[in-house]
Amino acid sequence: MAKKASKTESEPLKLFYIFYNQERWDNWLKTLSESSFEADPKSDEMPEGLRILDSFSEDITVSVLKVIKLYQNKRFSKEEAADKLGQIEMIVMAGAPEGNLEELVEILQLPKLALFRACQKYLEGGFDKDIKTLVKKGKALIESDMEAALDAAANIGASVIDGASCCSKYVKDDIESPTLFDEWLIECERMNEAMTTLKNFDETTGDED
Numbered sequence: 419m420a421k422k423a424s425k426t427e428s429e430p431l432k433l434f435y436i437f438y439n440q441e442r443w444d445n446w447l448k449t450l451s452e453s454s455f456e457a458d459p460k461s462d463e464m465p466e467g468l469r470i471l472d473s474f475s476e477d478i479t480v481s482v483l484k485v486i487k488l489y490q491n492k493r494f495s496k497e498e499a500a501d502k503l504g505q506i507e508m509i510v511m512a513g514a515p516e517g518n519l520e521e522l523v524e525i526l527q528l529p530k531l532a533l534f535r536a537c538q539k540y541l542e543g544g545f546d547k548d549i550k551t552l553v554k555k556g557k558a559l560i561e562s563d564m565e566a567a568l569d570a571a572a573n574i575g576a577s578v579i580d581g582a583s584c585c586s587k588y589v590k591d592d593i594e595s596p597t598l599f600d601e602w603l604i605e606c607e608r609m610n611e612a613m614t615t616l617k618n619f620d621e622t623t624g625d626e627d
């Protein structure tokens with residue numbers, strides 16, 4: 419007779435994952451505070467501080483979407499995923515620290531409005547998937563109705579989570595003064611890239627960070 423699997427062996431692996439926490443956020447802030455934002459005239463590379471800021475932002479996006487992947491893989495119920503996302507959002511969107519990092523953290527936080535709202539819409543379901551129309555709507559409304567523009571960006575982000583391809587063709591590299599909606603589209607593109615890298619996430623026990 420085959421050996422009966424133990425209860426421990428059949429439990430979901432979600433308990434082994436290490437999620438985004440306050441310590442992780444604080445460590446990034448410390449690294450950012452110690453980084454130089456001075457450009458090297460002899461190098462074409464962006465300053466160290468800007469590279470750190472970009473990696474900081476990417477780490478948040480990937481960490482948030484890992485929760486979504488666990489939901490998609492049926493490791494989390496909708497309620498569990500929403501609760502975990504809420505905990506991460508409280509850390510990321512808390513008041514920016516006063517001092518030299520305040521402006522940098524605010525720059526980091528603004529695109530994440532679209533990230534968290536998109537995840538919420540995805541979990542709720544019933545989101546609009548007409549990306550072309552949503553982009554047109556968001557660009558038209560960003561100056562007059564930021565909340566409506568954010569809703570458009572969130573629908574785009576939810577579609578990306580659901581498998582749609584977006585949004586590089588809607589983001590122009592030569593924009594001198596991108597609007598907040600442009601920043602949200604860039605975040606949706608980052609989400610698209612993150613979902614691709616997380617395609618096989620959850621195939622092994624635990625999160626290797």
